[in-house]
Amino acid sequence: MSENIIEVNGLEYSYGNFKAVDGVSFFVREGEIFSFLGPNGAGKSTVINILTTLLPLQKGTVRIAGYDLSKEPEQVRRSIGIVFQDETLDRDLTVWETLELHGRIYSMPKSERRERIDEIIKLVELQEKRDVRTRNLSGGMKRRLEIGRGLMTRPKVLFLDEPTIGLDTQTRRRLWDYIKMVNDSGTAIFLTTHYMDEADLVSNWIDIVDHGKIIASGAPIALKDALGRDVIYLQTDNDEAATGILKGLKAVQNIKATSQGLVVTINADGTRCLPVIMNRLHERGIDIKSVNLKKPTLDDVFVHYTGRDIRNAGAEKLPRIQPKGGR
Amino acid sequence: MSYEFLTIYWRDMLRFVRFRIALVASLIQPALWMALYGAAMSSNFSRLSSGMTVPDGGMAVSYLTFMGAGVIALTTLFTSLFGGITLLFDKNWGLMRELLASPMPRNHIIIGIGLSGVTKSFIQSMVIMAFGLVIGVRFFPGYSLLQTAGAILGILLFVGIFSLGFLFLSSAISMTMETPEGLQAVITLLTLPLFFASNALYPIDAFPGMVRIISQFNPLTHLVNGVRYFAIGSDFYAIGIHYVYGMNDVLISLLALIIFAAAMFLVAWRVFKKAVVT
Numbered sequence: 131m132s133e134n135i136i137e138v139n140g141l142e143y144s145y146g147n148f149k150a151v152d153g154v155s156f157f158v159r160e161g162e163i164f165s166f167l168g169p170n171g172a173g174k175s176t177v178i179n180i181l182t183t184l185l186p187l188q189k190g191t192v193r194i195a196g197y198d199l200s201k202e203p204e205q206v207r208r209s210i211g212i213v214f215q216d217e218t219l220d221r222d223l224t225v226w227e228t229l230e231l232h233g234r235i236y237s238m239p240k241s242e243r244r245e246r247i248d249e250i251i252k253l254v255e256l257q258e259k260r261d262v263r264t265r266n267l268s269g270g271m272k273r274r275l276e277i278g279r280g281l282m283t284r285p286k287v288l289f290l291d292e293p294t295i296g297l298d299t300q301t302r303r304r305l306w307d308y309i310k311m312v313n314d315s316g317t318a319i320f321l322t323t324h325y326m327d328e329a330d331l332v333s334n335w336i337d338i339v340d341h342g343k344i345i346a347s348g349a350p351i352a353l354k355d356a357l358g359r360d361v362i363y364l365q366t367d368n369d370e371a372a373t374g375i376l377k378g379l380k381a382v383q384n385i386k387a388t389s390q391g392l393v394v395t396i397n398a399d400g401t402r403c404l405p406v407i408m409n410r411l412h413e414r415g416i417d418i419k420s421v422n423l424k425k426p427t428l429d430d431v432f433v434h435y436t437g438r439d440i441r442n443a444g445a446e447k448l449p450r451i452q453p454k455g456g457r
Numbered sequence: 458m459s460y461e462f463l464t465i466y467w468r469d470m471l472r473f474v475r476f477r478i479a480l481v482a483s484l485i486q487p488a489l490w491m492a493l494y495g496a497a498m499s500s501n502f503s504r505l506s507s508g509m510t511v512p513d514g515g516m517a518v519s520y521l522t523f524m525g526a527g528v529i530a531l532t533t534l535f536t537s538l539f540g541g542i543t544l545l546f547d548k549n550w551g552l553m554r555e556l557l558a559s560p561m562p563r564n565h566i567i568i569g570i571g572l573s574g575v576t577k578s579f580i581q582s583m584v585i586m587a588f589g590l591v592i593g594v595r596f597f598p599g600y601s602l603l604q605t606a607g608a609i610l611g612i613l614l615f616v617g618i619f620s621l622g623f624l625f626l627s628s629a630i631s632m633t634m635e636t637p638e639g640l641q642a643v644i645t646l647l648t649l650p651l652f653f654a655s656n657a658l659y660p661i662d663a664f665p666g667m668v669r670i671i672s673q674f675n676p677l678t679h680l681v682n683g684v685r686y687f688a689i690g691s692d693f694y695a696i697g698i699h700y701v702y703g704m705n706d707v708l709i710s711l712l713a714l715i716i717f718a719a720a721m722f723l724v725a726w727r728v729f730k731k732a733v734v735t
Contacts, residue, residue: 182558219552220468222471222475222476223471223472227471231464231468236559236560236561237461237560
């Protein structure tokens with residue numbers, strides 16, 4: 131028994147001459163939240179469409195829930211739940227009918243279906259909208275309904291393609307609560323999103339894809355640490371002397387003097403460097419007025435790996451970050 | 458055997474009943490046609506054919522009765538040709554990805570849409586027959602109750618098979634088209650020749666040779682043959698022309714419709730198997 135719910139090896143996909151996916155390999159562990167991030171046109175959607183059987187498998191192997199995608203696509207379909215990027219609802223069916231239809235096309239027996247529908251409606255808190263047509267639901271309610279629908283058949287993995295796009299902050303937070311709740315009950319989540327802060331908060335593992343290739347891979351914290359771009363903001367009574375002292379430190383990469391004080395970029399873990407720096411300055415009699423440490427965000431990681439300069443340099447030269455004992 | 462196509466059927470019928478305006482319009486339209494076009498043409502034709510005599514013992518049939526069968530056929534044609542349009546909307550703005558990503562075999566979508574379309578055509582045909590009888594269409598002349606019931610079943614058999622054929626075609630076109638405008642254009646393009654090169658509203662006999670041959674391959678002509686056979690009889694006079702439908706003619710028409718429907722199913726199946734909606 132494999133403990134990977136998704137295993138992808140050497141996946142390639144071309145639209146005519148354009149290679150949208152160029153040799154992608156990754157795996158998703160059972161019960162984890164896996165984020166697949168990348169700029170628009172990076173090949174994310176193509177990958178998710180292949181995994182959900184909406185696009186044919188051209189090259190490579192994919193196993194989902196133990197089934198070979200090329201040989202048993204129907205079993206794969208039965209094992210997954212999907213929340214599509216665009217709204218995929220019949221606007222003239224009610225909430226209940228939407229779920230009933232889903233249960234029926236997935237061949238759920240009637241008694242089980244009816245029981246699950248009640249459970250799901252409660253789970254996504256749409257009890258009062260049960261007999262309301264979906265055209266009359268708010269954006270957040272529609273999303274909740276779609277997530278609930280994806281969970282109807284108790285899938286082992288739920289694909290969420292930009293689940294929170296276009297929703298307000300409050301609705302997004304609530305949706306994440308649902309998604310985490312679903313994940314806690316054992317369903318693995320395959321996620322794509324544009325919201326880096328969200329991916330950072332919820333993911334166990336992140337793969338960043340660009341130009342059809344995976345260019346970085348790791349747990350969110352490891353990705354951020356590996357960037358080595360911790361920044362320390364310092365205000366002292368003698369910035370000039372402080373600069374002189376800090377220049378001698380190995381971890382210090384760059385020092386910039388601004389009217390607000392010094393901005394020190396370091397290439398090591400800032401939380402460990404900061405006490406050293408403060409001690410050193412203190413020993414030399416420099417008084418520190420204020421200090422601030424900023425770790426890079428996932429946004430910084432993302433821009434670093436997918437930014438313009440990186441593109442020109444060619445993605446293949448980038449390091450693959452695989453911290454020891456990552457997951 | 459799996460029955461997921463019943464789900465597609467259920468959903469399409471839900472929408473049909475829910476769209477009250479579309480429902481009512483689809484029932485009023487054929488009635489209006491009969492009431493206006495039928496009444497107008499019927500007085501013209503009876504004036505033109507007043508000099509023609511029907512031999513003793515021959516059954517003369519009014520133009521209204523003659524065209525009654527044609528109106529059933531044309532209404533079925535229009536309804537069926539547009540029956541697949543819901544798939545285009547699903548594809549562009551709705552449920553299609555959900556359906557295609559499900560374990561349900563794709564031909565169930567075609568079959569489900571086909572069955573709901575046939576149901577709609579049955580309802581329309583019954584309404585036209587009932588309304589026709591009210592305004593003076595003389596269907597089922599001298600039939601016993603049992604014969605009438607049999608004749609209605611015969612009509613529905615022809616309507617059903619014909620309707621399936623065009624629903625499959627419509628589904629295939631809808632899945633291929635990108636926009637409702639494109640679909641509209643293609644369907645209009647198809648409708649007119651089918652309509653005019655048929656015996657729905659006037660006899661084929663006077664058509665120029667080429668058009669007459671085309672009309673023999675027109676499924677609409679075969680549907681009208683079947684409906685007239687069951688609704689009026691195997692031997693009658695209308696607009697000064699002697700109509701004789703032998704059992705063979707009716708069976709050939711039925712066979713032609715079955716072949717047409719089967720061919721269209723294969724076309725639709727092929728389109729759906731290859732369909733990629735992302």
